[in-house]
Every structure is written in C-alpha cells, then in structure tokens.
C-alpha cells in the first residue's frame with residue numbers, strides 16, 4: 001500500500017462510517033415513519049371492517065327474538081305433540097329463511113330438541129335432533145341469547161349461530177336459532193386492500209379475506225382444548241392446521257409485528273399473504289371474536305431502504321462537499337501565507353535597499369570627500385605649477401641672459417664706436433657720414449628695445465583669459481625670442497602655413513612660451529649638427545587648430561616616450577635641463593582645452609603636436 005493510500009485510509013473509513021450511520025439512521029427513521037403511517041391506515045381499516053361486520057351481524061341479531069311474535073311458533077312449543085302447527089311453522093321458517101338469506105332457522109324446545117326447521121323438506125334436516133350440547137343453546141337458556149360460531153353437525157357447513165329464547169308471559173318456551181353463512185359476512189370484505197381475519201375465542205380463524213386461512217389456528221392447541229372441540233363438535237372434526245404466524249415484536253396500541261410463513265401451495269391473492277406484517281387487532285363487540293388486519297411491511301421496507309440509500313448518497317455528497325470546502329479553505333490559507341511571505345520578502349528587500357542606499361550614500365559621501373580632496377590637491381598642484389611656470393620662465397630668462405648680454409654688448413660697443421666716430425666726423429664737417437652713423441645708432445637702439453620688450457612680455461604672468469590667438473604671430477614672436485640661439489646654431493626654420501592662418505582660442509603669451517620650449521628642445525636635440533632644420537606645420541585639422549614642430553635629431557628615446565610630460569624628467573646634464581619644459585607646456589595647452597603630444601617621425605626625428613580649439617571667430 002502506498003503512503004498516499006495509507007494517509008487517505010482514515011478519511012475513507014470516516015466516510016464509510018458516516019455513510020453507514022446516515023443509512024442506518026435514515027432507515028430507522030423512515031421505518032418508524034412508515035410504520036406510524038401504516039398503523040394509522042391499519043386502524044382506519046380496522047374501523048371500517050369491524051363496522052361492516054357488525055352491520056352485517058346486526059342485520060340478523062333481532063331475527064330470532066321476533067319468532068315469539070308468531071302465534072303458531074308459541075303454540076307449537078306449548079303443545080309439542082299436537083302435530084297440527086308443526087307443518088305450518090316449518091313452512092313459515094322455510095319462507096323466512098329464504099327471504100332473510102340465512103342458512104337455516106329453527107326452533108328448539110327447552111329440552112334441546114329441534115321442533116321446527118326451515119330445512120324440514122331436506123333429507124338431512126335436523127328436525128327432531130337433540131342440540132342440547134350446542135353452546136349457543138345453553139347460553140340462550142342461561143342468559144336469554146347466545147352467539148356461536150361453529151360448523152354444522154349435519155352438513156358440516158360453517159356458520160354463525162344467533163340464538164334467542166322464546167318467552168311467553170315470562171315463561172321460557174324454547175330457543176329460536178338463526179344460522180348465518182360466513183360467506184354472507186365475508187361478502188362485505190370483497191373489496192378489502194389488505195388481508196383481514198376474524199378469529200374466535202379459541203384462536204381459530206373463522207373468517208378470512210384469504211380463503212386458505214380459514215380453519216387455521218393462530219396458536220397451537222393443547223390436547224384438552226382439542227377434546228373439548230370434539231365434544232361440542234364446534235369445528236366438526238376439522239384438521240385445524242396452524243397458520244404459521246410468528247410474533248416478532250409488540251408495538252403500542254395493540255399492534256404487533258408478525259411474520260406469516262409461506263404456505264406450501266402458492267396462494268393466489270391480490271396482496272401478499274406471507275412475509276412480515278403489521279398486525280392490528282380489535283375485539284368485535286357483542287362477540288368473543290377478534291378482528292385482525294394485516295398490513296404488509298414490504299412497502300415500508302422498500303421506502304426505508306430507498307431513504308437509506310438517499311441518505312448514504314447524501315452523506316457521501318456532504319462529506320465530499322466538506323472535503324472540498326476544507327481543501328478550498330486550506331488553499332486560501334496557503335495563498336494568504338504565500339502573500340504574507342511575499343510581503344515579508346518585499347519588506348526585507350526594501351530594508352536591504354534602504355541599508356544599501358545608506359551604504360551607497362556613505363560611499364558617495366566618501367567619494368565626494370575624495371573628489372573634493374583631489375580638487376584641493378589639483379588646486380595645490382595648479383598653484384605649484386603656476387609657480388613652476390614662473391620658475392621655468394626665470395630659468396629660460398637665466399639661460400637667455402648670457403645671450404642677451406652678448407646681444408646687447410655688441411650693439412652697445414657698436415654704439416660707442418659709432419658715436420665716437422660721429423663726433424670726429426662732425427668736427428671734420430663730414431655731415432653725410434655723421435648722419436649715416438646716427439641713423440645706424442637709431443637702428444641699433446630699436447633692435448635693443450625689441451629684445452628687452454620681448455623679454456618683458458615673456459616674463460609677464462598671463463591674465464588667464466582665453467582670446468583669439470593668431471598661430472603665425474605667436475610663432476613669429478617665439479622665433480624672435482630665440483633669434484640669437486638660432487643664428488648661433490645656424491638653424492633653418494621651414495614653415496608650412498596655409499592662408500589665412502588659423503585663429504586659435506588661447507593666451508598669446510603662454511602659447512609663445514610653449515613654442516619657445518618646443519623649438520628650444522628641437523635645437524638641443526640637433527646640437528652639434530652643422531645645419532639643423534626645424535619644420536613647423538600650421539593648419540586646421542578636424543575643426544581644430546594644429547601646430548607641429550619637427551626636428552631632425554635622434555628622436556625620442558623609448559624611456560623618454562612614457563615619461564615625457566612628467567615633471568623633472570630630463571636626459572640632459574645637470575644645470576642644463578630642469579625637466580619642467582614639457583610639463584609646463586602640456587599644462588598650458590590643457591588650460592586652452594587642447595592637447596600636446598610627442599612622437600617619433602617615421603622619417604626620423606621627434607615631432608611635437610599642439611591641438612587647440614579654434615576661436616569661434618575663426619570658425620565663423
């Protein structure tokens with residue numbers, strides 16, 4: 001057996017128990033109700049049948065008593081042996097018998113001898129017979145009237161005897177007897193719907209709606225009773241077989257549950273005559289008889305069974321319904337639990353999200369702090385950078401000062417010579433030579449002013465404001481600043497510039513500073529070459545201004561490539577290079593929103609490229 005089946009076993013047993021109980025209960029109740037109904041119907045029938053029997057008997061009850069109204073009858077009894085009235089009375093009785101529809105009418109004298117009879121003509125007439133032993137005679141003699149059921153002694157015909165004394169002036173002369181056929185009484189039962197019977201004081205069935213029941217006994221007869229019957233010849237030596245009635249249970253109101261055994265021969269009847277019955281009895285008034293009505297239980301049983309079946313099915317249905325409802329309730333509960341779990345999970349999730357959000361905001365705060373820290377560092381660096389720019393400038397100035405001194409010393413020496421010569425030519429009166437000298441002096445002074453002016457401009461701190469810068473002009477200025485060095489190195493500058501020259505957005509001074517730096521590095525790289533060449537390209541590429549400076553030196557070393565723009569990276573001898581030039585230059589270009597990059601030219605030498613946004617004016 002599977003565990004599933006095992007689990008269901010109690011449920012199944014419960015169902016079986018429930019169905020059994022319901023079936024049993026319904027059966028019991030239906031049976032009780034059916035029995036009660038049957039009992040009511042039975043009582044009704046009992047009333048009906050006894051009334052019709054009484055009516056039938058009553059019809060004849062008065063008849064024997066009326067015979068003493070007949071003078072001939074009384075005369076005959078007074079003088080039994082006169083002979084004369086006997087024929088007359090016989091004829092009278094014969095006619096009366098015919099009209100009344102009775103079996104026979106006869107008159108008995110006080111000694112018990114039949115003195116006149118309706119059947120006087122017949123050979124088996126009991127005229128002259130002694131009937132003193134018959135109970136109805138004795139009863140009538142004793143109490144004035146007698147009633148008796150019995151079977152005729154002469155012809156063996158069963159009948160009901162009604163006897164009444166014939167009295168003449170308070171003297172009993174004899175007894176008049178009427179015998180009524182039982183068939184006559186039974187006639188009224190021809191239409192009964194249920195078996196009925198009349199049993200006498202001996203428990204012998206004398207009347208029955210079922211023919212075979214007649215002369216059966218309801219209870220076994222003991223021997224003394226049997227011999228008494230022989231004496232009175234009540235049943236005229238009939239067999240008196242038992243009916244086979246067995247009492248099952250005693251109910252209230254004199255009702256009983258009985259069972260009538262099936263007879264050997266099949267009885268033809270409109271209603272069942274064997275089986276279980278509800279038997280209801282009642283004594284018939286004026287007789288020692290008992291009327292019994294039988295109602296078959298078959299119908300009640302059938303109804304009870306069908307009710308029980310309905311109850312069983314109903315119980316099963318209710319049980320299933322209960323199971324279904326229970327299942328539904330359980331499912332609903334599960335769903336609620338699931339919803340609750342979901343809600344919990346949701347709450348948990350929300351809580352976690354809140355936590356994470358808190359973490360995140362903390363992290364965010366940290367990040368912000370970090371960024372702020374970086375910005376601060378950047379600012380500090382920028383400040384330091386600015387300082388360095390200034391320092392770089394000073395370094396360049398320092399570097400240049402030798403050249404400048406040399407530059408200025410020459411014109412100054414020339415000025416001294418020219419002015420000294422000029423004085424002498426003036427004394428000689430050579431005015432033309434004097435003018436020529438003075439003109440050369442003026443030229444020299446202009447040149448010296450130019451040099452000092454450029455120096456001033458270089459040293460000046462930038463305003464920080466971005467303005468349109470003509471790249472060509474900036475290049476001119478840078479080259480002018482480097483003029484002495486270029487000349488000294490015998491360098492050649494090759495310029496490729498389109499027209500009109502690009503207008504970038506930046507700061508002229510600082511851009512010049514960058515260019516001086518790049519050109520200076522190029523000269524350094526080609527140091528020792530007899531005719532160094534620097535190529536400067538200037539143009540617009542992809543909507544931005546671009547300027548590149550290429551030399552023909554050894555190019556950038558592998559190590560230098562990755563550290564070019566780091567502060568204090570230099571390959572030059574101490575005191576010659578600081579390693580700040582490119583760092584400062586890159587910072588300046590970045591300030592313009594541009595980039596500075598260094599690479600090796602495929603054909604040799606290094607090339608540095610400036611990429612700066614165009615001025616909106618230029619774009620326009």
Ligand code: ADP
Nearest residue numbers: 521525555570571572577578579580581582606
């Ligand atoms: P410095 O010139 O003081 O060394 P820079 O920042 O200007 O500092 O240059 C850093 C280094 O980059 C130089 O020391 C040199 O090694 C390398 N460099 C710069 N320009 C060139 C160039 N045109 N050719 C070869 N190397 C160069």
